Amino acid sequence: MTLEKIRQLVAEMTLEEKASMCSGADFWHTEPVERLGIPASMVSDGPHGLRKQDDKADHLGVNESIKAVCFPAGCGTAASFNRELLTEMGEVLGNECQAEGVSVILGPAVNIKRSPLCGRNFEYYSEDPVLASQTAGALVKGIQSKNVGTSIKHFLGNNQETRRMSVSAEMDERTLREIYLAAFEGAVREQKPWTVMCSYNKINGVYAAENRKYLTDVLRDEWGFDGYVMSDWGAVNDRVADLKAGLELEMPSSGGSNDRLIVEAVKEGTLEESVLDRAVERILNIVFRYAENRDTEAVFDRDKDHETARKVAEETIVLLKNDGILPLQEGKKIAFIGKYAKEPRYQGGGSSHINSHKVTSAMDAAAGNPSVSYAQGFRDEEDRIDGALLAEAVECAKQAEAAVIFAGLPDAFESEGFDRKHMRMPECQNELIRQVAAVQPNVVVVLHNGSPVEMPWIDSVKGVVEAYLGGQAVGGAEYDILFGKVNPSAKLPETFPVKLEDNPSYLNFPGEGNTVEYKEGIFVGYRYYDKKRMEVLFPFGHGLSYTEYTYSNLKLSTGCMKDTDSLTVSVDVTNSGKMAGKEIVQLYVGDKESSVIRPVKELKDFAKVELEPGETKTVTFVLSKRAFAYYNVQIKDWHVESGTFEIMIGKSSRDIVLTQTVTVESTVRLPMVYTTDSIMEDIFKNPEAKAMVMEAMAGSVNFAPEEAGEGSGAEAISVEMQEAMMRYMPLRGAVGFGSVETGITMEDVKALVEKLNALEGA
Ligand code: BGC
DSSP, X not given: OOHHHHHHHHHXXXXXXXXXXXXXXXXXXXXXXXXXXXXXXXXXXXXXXXXXXXXXXXXXXXXXXXXXXXXOOHHHHHHTTOHHHHHHHHHHHHHHHHHHTOSEEEOOBOOOOOSTTOTTTTTSOOSSHHHHHHHHHHHHHHHHTTTOEEEEEEETTOOOOTTTTTOEEEOXXXXXXXXXXXXXXXXXHHHOOSEEEEOSSEETXXXXXXXXXXXXXXXXXXXXXXXXXXXXXXXXXXXHHHHHHTOOBXXXXXXXXXXXXXXXXXXXXXXXXXXXXXXXXXXXHHHHHHHTTOOTTOOOOHHHHHHHHHHHHHTTOEEEEESSOOSOOTTSOEEEESHXXXXXXXXXXXXXXXXXXOOOOHHHHGGGOTTEEEEOOOOSSSSOOOHHHHHHHHHHHHHSSEEEEEEEOOGGGSBTTBOOSOSOOOHHHHHHHHHXXXXXXXXXXXXXXXXXXXXXXXXXXXXXXXXXXXXXXXXXXXXXXXXXXXXXXXXXXXXXXXXXXXXXXXXXXXXXXXXXXXXXXXOOTHHHHHHTTOOOSBOTTOOBOSSOEEEEEEEESOXXXXXXXXXXXXXXXXXXXXXXXXXXXXXXXXXXXXXXXXXXXXXXXXXXXXXXXXXEEEEEEEEOGGGTOEEEXXXXXXXXXXXXXXXXXXXXXXXXXXXXXXXXXXXXXXXXXXXXXXXXXXXXXXXXXXXXXXXXXXXXSOSSOOOOOTTOGGGGOOHHHHHHHHHTOXXXXXXXXXXXXXXXXXHHHHHXXXXXXXXXXX
């Protein structure tokens, strides 16, 4: 529907009808206005499947939803580093939505993994904003290609579950821009999600729902978002303030009470009706975009979509460690041990919980292989060693030539609604791994978890496979990877620290009372571990394969550029092993020398290439200003400092294989603002300013110290020391030097400051 027609409709609506459009009709629908032909539209959870509730509604994943297909959760899909695959998954989800009459799927959830403890990490993508945003964007692209909307969430600063509805996430602007906003930015700018869901929490003291700065100034005015913003379920605090700030749709229904507040505010003149009209316009625009593009032919073929879920799962399973044990040989006696071999933990709890129409376990997949035996090994309802199950598992492992232990985190250990208390696996499972490894030298551990765990047994097993929460088809994908029918091709979208205490947020997670301070700033994940040169269990970007890849021929389009130019980077990747596979090529950029504190390197782009044995492909990246920039709070913009930058190509963040440098020249000069506190070192960077200061202070301050004469009291002070003292001297420090006649007064300093600022045009 054209904007003009939508405006006509809005003009025909009563004040009450308009106010009612701004909140849900019920838990999952927008309000219809039948007399004007405005339909209700349905939204449903996901995002890694469809949680469409027909009867009893809730936002905690408690009541039944329709039978659907559960794809791998965000933790896994990010590990695929495969945009095309994510888009394909999105297309399938979009089609399911069309078949089920769902207009917007509530996701993807793109919040940064600040701490491994966040209960919803399994839904989120990464500790890195480029990877998170690109993954989310690829999914949005696929879903929306089917004329179904997405709701990228939870905007903003929702990086923990503890006190999620009241906590204030406190952080500086640079951190927000470089890490937390950046996770949304790329996806919003490039893929234009139809809607955005604001989070429950506050950002620097202001609820996300009424945060004009982010909902309007950044989201709409800077990034060009043109859909509608909806609240997380129950996130509205002050309805009228929220509407003014840029929150169009309150979800779910407020039972009419908040609609009445809107009506009253317009009548009293405290809310301009045009603000309400604009909100309704934005909502109707999306309601009709869906209604007018219905695919009445769409069919939800669950079995077919299960196969796509399996294909996605194959690329979300990360091979973390392989001391030559994998792939296993079919025909050899293999013991599958652990409850998750038969009943995999493949999704997390809460609003993203899918009612899977079927589940394939690794044991199901092994049905045709008589040499696979099974023992349960542990229970997961509580962390208690079951002696009989343990003994049976040890015996089963002894009888086999290799043992694969299917372990991980039980539901009670991670979920929406609460954060983890520690990073350990249940002790009963750690004990099982220890005891099996004591009798069987060939042990592989397959993990089912949404977030990193400590691995106290790492040295006693030969292989570790991170299956994340791989969706309902996970078992088939696991089996094929274990037996080498599929070559693992995923890499970690997050660092696995050795222990929780190593994590940069450790001292400030989940905060004090209703405040959590992000004191680690931009140093989230590998940005921190790299800067501190810390040992980690597995680094960001790590993942093994059954083949070998070699890199060569790194080329930059230029060795010297302006920050307004773009740089083309190309590199050749060869499959030098014996099995076809897919390699994830990672491009990091590091500023070699910088006056601001920056990470050693940051991921700026990545590509996944499929290669037959012996095959070589050239991968090309194009980098623009943003790849070299940091967020400068003074000019409130991205800024590149002139200098040399390293372009690093890595197999992981800790395995950089090729490096080249490029010199970038800034086209923006940061304006200097002089005050009486400005120090000589900073002033002297500008030769004109230096001359001005030298002249003003001639005769009173000595800027050229000489070697102290023998026997003088200043003997112990070297020229370097004198220079250093001078370098750090503020302008006001010059007052009092020299004699009464020649000395500088505070008035002189203030006049000098004015002259200096005039020089800058300030
Ligand atoms: C969650 C959202 C979800 C909504 C609707 C909230 O509790 O935070 O992610 O989309 O419920 O179920």
